Every structure is written in structure tokens, then in C-alpha cells.
Amino acid sequence: MTDTTTEVVATRAAHEEPLVSVRDLTKHFPIMKGLLRRQVGAVRAVDGVSFDIYRGETLGLVGESGSGKSTTGRALLELDSPTSGSVKFDGLELTTMSNSQVRSLRPRMQMVFQNPHASLNPRMTVASIVGEPLSEHKAVTNSSERGDRINELLTMVGLRPAHANRYPHEFSGGQRQRIGIARAIALSPDFIVCDEPIAALDVSIQAQVVNLLERLQNQLSLAYLFISHDMSMVRHIADRVAVMYLGRIVELAPVDVLYEQPTHPYTRALHSAVPVPDPKLEASRGRVILEGDIPSPAHPPPGCPFHTRCPVARANCAHDVPEWRELKPGHWVACHFADESGW
Numbered sequence: 001m002t003d004t005t006t007e008v009v010a011t012r013a014a015h016e017e018p019l020v021s022v023r024d025l026t027k028h029f030p031i032m033k034g035l036l037r038r039q040v041g042a043v044r045a046v047d048g049v050s051f052d053i054y055r056g057e058t059l060g061l062v063g064e065s066g067s068g069k070s071t072t073g074r075a076l077l078e079l080d081s082p083t084s085g086s087v088k089f090d091g092l093e094l095t096t097m098s099n100s101q102v103r104s105l106r107p108r109m110q111m112v113f114q115n116p117h118a119s120l121n122p123r124m125t126v127a128s129i130v131g132e133p134l135s136e137h138k139a140v141t142n143s144s145e146r147g148d149r150i151n152e153l154l155t156m157v158g159l160r161p162a163h164a165n166r167y168p169h170e171f172s173g174g175q176r177q178r179i180g181i182a183r184a185i186a187l188s189p190d191f192i193v194c195d196e197p198i199a200a201l202d203v204s205i206q207a208q209v210v211n212l213l214e215r216l217q218n219q220l221s222l223a224y225l226f227i228s229h230d231m232s233m234v235r236h237i238a239d240r241v242a243v244m245y246l247g248r249i250v251e252l253a254p255v256d257v258l259y260e261q262p263t264h265p266y267t268r269a270l271h272s273a274v275p276v277p278d279p280k281l282e283a284s285r286g287r288v289i290l291e292g293d294i295p296s297p298a299h300p301p302p303g304c305p306f307h308t309r310c311p312v313a314r315a316n317c318a319h320d321v322p323e324w325r326e327l328k329p330g331h332w333v334a335c336h337f338a339d340e341s342g343w
Ligand code: SF4
Pocket: 264, 265, 266, 304, 305, 306, 307, 308, 310, 311, 312, 313, 314, 317, 322, 334, 335, 336, 337, 338
């Protein structure tokens, strides 16, 4: 960790209230069986996750498919009610609010979905899609104001007002994602969960959408939870990064620290799989190959959840749950053997 990064993280944590504060969040899906639909177990999709997000910052959330990233995003927005834990938004506890109270906060916290093909209603025009939240939350008083705002939003995301009367199928994947982003920013939110917003797009247009998100962030002082399995893209956009494995966060650090000094063995494995452009450096790098698949969240292993695949696991890892501890200001890790100098 560089001194500068350490200082920025420490100063922010000491002086600023987080916009989003998540503590011990869990989301378990019951497994039902038999004629009487008895509960026989639970899929522990999110299992005790804690983090803060500050105004105007991007927290990247990375991990393999099935690690619980998207469920975390949905649970913290109350799109799926959490099983337990606390989610505070601007100091307000969301988990104990009524539906109508959460709904009144909805303009301030939005979501951009992974698949722009599925998330836009094919029977609605772009104007109806982008204008829907404006009408629903009475953000405009008449149709002329509504039309002006829709035009403004389309321009902000790089589309043209002339696109307003077209349908989603008339657009490319990248343009459809821009429509989804226009809808998400329609009510001037403070916070957006971006759930794999570029995963379904051609590689050639992924960077354009990420650049758009960055530009809007600067323009509107947005905070993002940026969910992705793409370590390279997260490095580009995030200020801090949390690494998730089997429903838990195993490492959280400022972006430079996480990519230059990855400490948890799982972060190291993810990091080593990212190709580097320099062929010499690429050839000389050691690769950490993970054996096997991520275990089922219906039957998570005891002890450290990563011990069944960890290349450096020791005997106690199979039964002792590692403590979530702060190695240096802002650098957190859950591993028995991580220390300040790495391994
Ligand atoms: Fe690997 Fe043990 Fe650390 Fe878990 S606690 S990451 S199994 S060394």
C-alpha cells in the first residue's frame, strides 16, 4: 500500500460518513422438499458481508460466477429482502423500513442490470422506458417537461432525442445499455448498483460504456457498487475493491493495493489469471491455478470457505474460520496466514 493511498483511505474513514453502510448482510434461500414443502436446508448466497461505500466513489465487487455478488447488490437495494444484517443508506436503516418507505428512497438508489436485452421491455418505446420513473415518482409536472427531461437524459448517455420513439430491438447492445443507464439516472440518484453492466456486450464497446459510467459519475457525483468478474475492467473504474468467494468477502483494499499486493490466496489466483500486455512479463509471471469448482453455497465447507481449493491451506484451515482483520488502514483480509508483508 502506498503511503498516499493509505492516508486517503484512513482520512476518509475517519472524517466521512459512508453513503452506504452494510454490516453482516446475509441472504439465504430456503431449499424446500416433499409434498408439504418442508425446508430441508438453505443456499447461503450471501453469508455475513460488511463494507462501506462513500459518496462519489466506486467500490468494485469481484469474484467468480456464483460467489454471491449480484445477490449482494439486490439485497442491499432491498430488491430481495436480506435474511439478516444491516444496510444503512445515508444513515437510514433500510432493512426495517416498510415497502413504501423504501420506495420513497428508490429515486436515490438505482440499478443498472447485466443484460440490456432482458431488462428493457420490448413493447415500450425508449421515451416510455426512460420516462417511466419520472412519472412514477412525479418528478415532472407535465408532458412537455417530461419530454425535455427524456431528451436531456438521452443526450447525457450519448443517444439522440430522435431515438425516443424507437423500440429497444432497433438498437445495438451498447445502445440498449445506454438506455438502461438513462433510466437509472433519470431521478438523479446518489448511488447505483451496476450489476455486470458490460458482461453481455462486445469487447469493442465495453470500454465505451465504462467511460460513460465514469463521466456520469464525475458529472453527477454518483457512488457505484460495480459488480464484475472482469478484474481488468474493475481496476480501471474502481477506487476500492472487495473480493467475494462463496458468499463472503475475503479481501477488501484500495484498488492499487489489491492489484499490486494481493494478499488473500484467492485474490492472488484471480489476479494471476489476468493477462498482462507485456509478453516478457507475462511469460515470467507465476500462475496460481485453482483446482476444482467453487463449492455449492448449499453446503459450504467448514473453517475457511476457500480451504478446499487453496494452494497454501494448512491443517487448521479446514476447521477454523479466519478472522476478518485490517492489515493496514483500509486493507482487510480473511486468512489465518496473511500478514503485512504478504506470504
Ligand atoms: Fe488458504 Fe487457510 Fe488462508 Fe483460507 S485461511 S485462504 S485456506 S491459507
